[in-house]
Amino acid sequence: MARVLLLLSMMMVSLSAAAITDVYPFDSDADEARFRTLVAELRCPKCQNQNIFDSNAPIAKDMRDEVYRMLLDGASDQEVKDALVNRFGEFVLYKPEFNQRTALLWVTPLIAILGGILIVIGVVVRSRQREHSTVSLTDDERRKAERILGGDDSAS
Amino acid sequence: MRRILLFIPVALAVALGIVLFAGIGKDPTHLESALIGKPVPAFALADLQNPDRVHHDDVFKGQVSLLNVWGTWCPACRDEHDDLVRLAAEEGVHIIGLNYKDNRDAALQWLSRLGNPYALSLFDPQGKLGFDLGVYGAPETYVVDADGIVRYRHVGVVNDQVWNEILQPLVRQYGGQG
Known part of the structure; x- marks a missing residue:
């Protein structure tokens, strides 16, 4: 189910996908796909019903920049998520991890x-x-x- | 026995109602900082007044401080500024300012015009420390204890009520320990 939803959201994202590669150029398609997935899965703390890809809030841009920088540095998806959760809290995950609290x-x-x-x-x-x-x-x-x-x- | 079972839907509806009612009036934009109980992130930022001086995270050591995140572009920061000036002058609160994503000249002008409540002002034009702190909307005010541990975050304007009801008790509590 989650995969179908993700797929749907990515299909919608791809309409404006051309723009993202101009601002955040990647060497490999795999990294670009990871970037798209991550910015779609991370939630903007300021505009709470938008992910950081959609949001125009300055904080969302900072978060996109950080995700981009970390991916270029060779960080794993989990490391990127952890880095943002450590700053902004679990709130930023649209898909919270399974633990005692959740x-x-x-x-x-x-x-x-x-x-x-x-x-x-x-x-x-x-x-x-x-x-x-x-x-x-x-x-x-x-x-x-x-x-x-x-x-x-x-x-x- | 069977008649009691008929009440199950009613009981479920009431339970759902109670759960939903509890959520009414809660502010969904109020997020607890992820840094509570953790040290202030390491930083090296220039002083606002004196660009050659660089401050590190040890500025929080030794006494309980408020860390106030502000910028001249932020109208709510203007709202709370007079209260901060009063807290610093009359209550002797140790406030460290973090000038966030701002312009140095505008910030200096603001402080000379409206008064400077900050014991020390950090200049963070790129918002680096702000990002590490998880700042998502200025003004934000953090209570940092004498060991440099973040104890509380208040998002929004600091006024008399916020100070008396939330911040002052915390400052007292952690000040008493140190």
Whole structure:
């Protein structure tokens, strides 16, 4: 899911992608792709609903410059993220790391899905049980019921 | 038993309501600094008044300081300036200024016109220390203890209320230890 979202966001980014290579030239396409991914995944602390690629805030530009500088220095994606998290806090990650504090955040959807599955199973099992219990009439009862229903038929 | 189960959706809705209600009125732009409990990042910055003098992170050692990030381009910094001048003059607060992404002449003019509350002014035209501090909106004011450890960050204007309710207790607390 996250990959699909990332792909979608990168497809949107690519519309204006030509501009980025003018400002941040890279020798290799791989590094450029990493740069695009990183600036799309990092969040601007000033304009909180924009990533640092979209944002025009000066701080976002500083962050882009730092990402660029670190990538040219040969830093890994994780090192770049860590460097920014150490300054601005976990807030800047659109995709927070899984740790003790964020465990609930990541696990809640799983809990909700499991809970839903359990409820569905419960409803199905219970309705099955009800079907079984209604079928179990004794022969006497069945004859009685047929007599009543048949009597009704003749009356109408 | 089954009747009790019918109340589950109501209970869930109420729980969700409580969670959402707790978020009302919280300021989403208030971010806790990532540096709380960590030393001020290492730096070497020129003095604002005296370009030949270079300051390092040891300027925070020895006493509790406020580190105030400001610039002449920042209207809210103008708002808080008079309060900073008063704090420095009347309460004897040790304030270190970080002139952030600014022009030296404009900054010097500002200080001579409005008063200079800073025991020491760092000049950071590229915003290097500002970036390392995670400054995302001037004015920001940090409480730094006598060991140079960042204890608190206030984003926004420092006024009497902020000083009395937030900053002064912290300055007292960490000043008492040192």
